Amino acid sequence: MKDILKIEDITVDFMLAKGVLRASNKVSLNVREGEIIGLVGESGSGKTTLTSTLLNIVSRPGEISDGKIWYNGKNVLELNTNDLNAYRWQEVAMIFQAAQNSMNPIMTIKEHFLETVAAHKKDYKEEEVVAKASKLLEQVRLNPERVLGSYPHQLSGGMKQRTIIALSLILDPKVLILDEPTTALDVITQAYIFEILKEIHDELNVTMIMSTHDVAVIGSMADRIAVMYAGEIVELGTVYDIFDNPKHPYTKGLITATPSLTDDITKRKAIRGNPPNLIKRPEGCQFAPRCEFKTAECEKEAIQLRKAGDDHVVRCCRFERLGEN
Numbered sequence: 672m673k674d675i676l677k678i679e680d681i682t683v684d685f686m687l688a689k690g691v692l693r694a695s696n697k698v699s700l701n702v703r704e705g706e707i708i709g710l711v712g713e714s715g716s717g718k719t720t721l722t723s724t725l726l727n728i729v730s731r732p733g734e735i736s737d738g739k740i741w742y743n744g745k746n747v748l749e750l751n752t753n754d755l756n757a758y759r760w761q762e763v764a765m766i767f768q769a770a771q772n773s774m775n776p777i778m779t780i781k782e783h784f785l786e787t788v789a790a791h792k793k794d795y796k797e798e799e800v801v802a803k804a805s806k807l808l809e810q811v812r813l814n815p816e817r818v819l820g821s822y823p824h825q826l827s828g829g830m831k832q833r834t835i836i837a838l839s840l841i842l843d844p845k846v847l848i849l850d851e852p853t854t855a856l857d858v859i860t861q862a863y864i865f866e867i868l869k870e871i872h873d874e875l876n877v878t879m880i881m882s883t884h885d886v887a888v889i890g891s892m893a894d895r896i897a898v899m900y901a902g903e904i905v906e907l908g909t910v911y912d913i914f915d916n917p918k919h920p921y922t923k924g925l926i927t928a929t930p931s932l933t934d935d936i937t938k939r940k941a942i943r944g945n946p947p948n949l950i951k952r953p954e955g956c957q958f959a960p961r962c963e964f965k966t967a968e969c970e971k972e973a974i975q976l977r978k979a980g981d982d983h984v985v986r987c988c989r990f991e992r993l994g995e996n
């Protein structure tokens with residue numbers, strides 16, 4: 672499968688009074704056309720930072736200090752304002768974390784659709800936008816007549832999120848980035864939204880990059896999963912690799928810590944310790960200070976990703992020797 676997006680050595684620094692906080696540390700990741708790739712990691716692991724770089728919109732005081740984002744042979748980080756505006760939403764659209772709260776309270780949903788199209792296209796016909804919006808709203812299982820005339824506050828949280836999904840698709844993007852798309856919602860609504868997203872993916876064949884701190888939900892959705900820790904990808908593989916054959920001690924911990932309906936609660940254990948201070952990163956492996964398998968070699972120098980299988984890489988210098996631990 673062809674790569675549609677390629678992240679190469681992306682480094683993001685937040686210039687803070689206390690020092691430089693490196694939120695993304697030379698991250699490389701290829702996104703394949705048509706796949707659903709999950710970015711999994713606890714809060715603060717750099718999911719939002721990384722996904723924001725795909726649209727070149729890292730929030731202040733952050734700076735992309737190194738790296739490239741390749742799309743259609745061009746480095747997104749070097750696009751001029753016009754090209755960047757055309758790329759955003761028409762090529763790659765993003766649903767931001769807590770996007771429901773950023774809807775304009777004094778605009779109807781129909782106006783949200785029209786405004787979005789107007790921001791990206793000079794010529795458009797209102798009837799055509801409304802017809803397309805209606806189709807998309809039906810696709811997310813909402814009643815277009817009712818929703819188009821509503822104001823955001825007249826919709827429930829789940830309805831708002833589904834509206835935003837429809838809105839993100841109005842310009843037929845090829846890639847959709849979803850940053851923790853269901854975090855603010857209850858479990859039943861979450862499951863429903865994932866079902867709808869899966870349907871949309873299959874029908875429209877849109878590539879999806881979806882971040883979540885909830886490992887359990889992404890398993891049923893994604894083709895591949897990237898596990899993030901302290902602004903790095905520590906393991907990348909198929910869903911099978913990550914869930915049934917994890918290699919990195921952190922991934923193993925994350926999977927064991929995840930509640931499932933069938934597991935034995937007494938066997939669930941949290942990973943001891945806390946993620947490192949990103950202003951004063953540890954030498955060598957970023958997970959070493961918490962890792963029960965660390966040896967002196969882990970703390971000597973930065974650990975590179977190593978091949979663990981056909982489509983599986985892991986950032987651990989000892990994984991072969993850890994066996995089935």
Ligand code: ADP
Nearest residue numbers: 685694713714715716717718719720730731732
């Ligand atoms: P995630 O989305 O996985 O929760 P983030 O990308 O939001 O992680 O954050 C990664 C790191 O960058 C965290 O240590 C966070 O505190 C820091 N960070 C993110 N945004 C800012 C900001 N605007 N100012 C300072 N630090 C930030």
Ligand code: MG
Nearest residue numbers: 718719768851
């Ligand atoms: Mg985030």
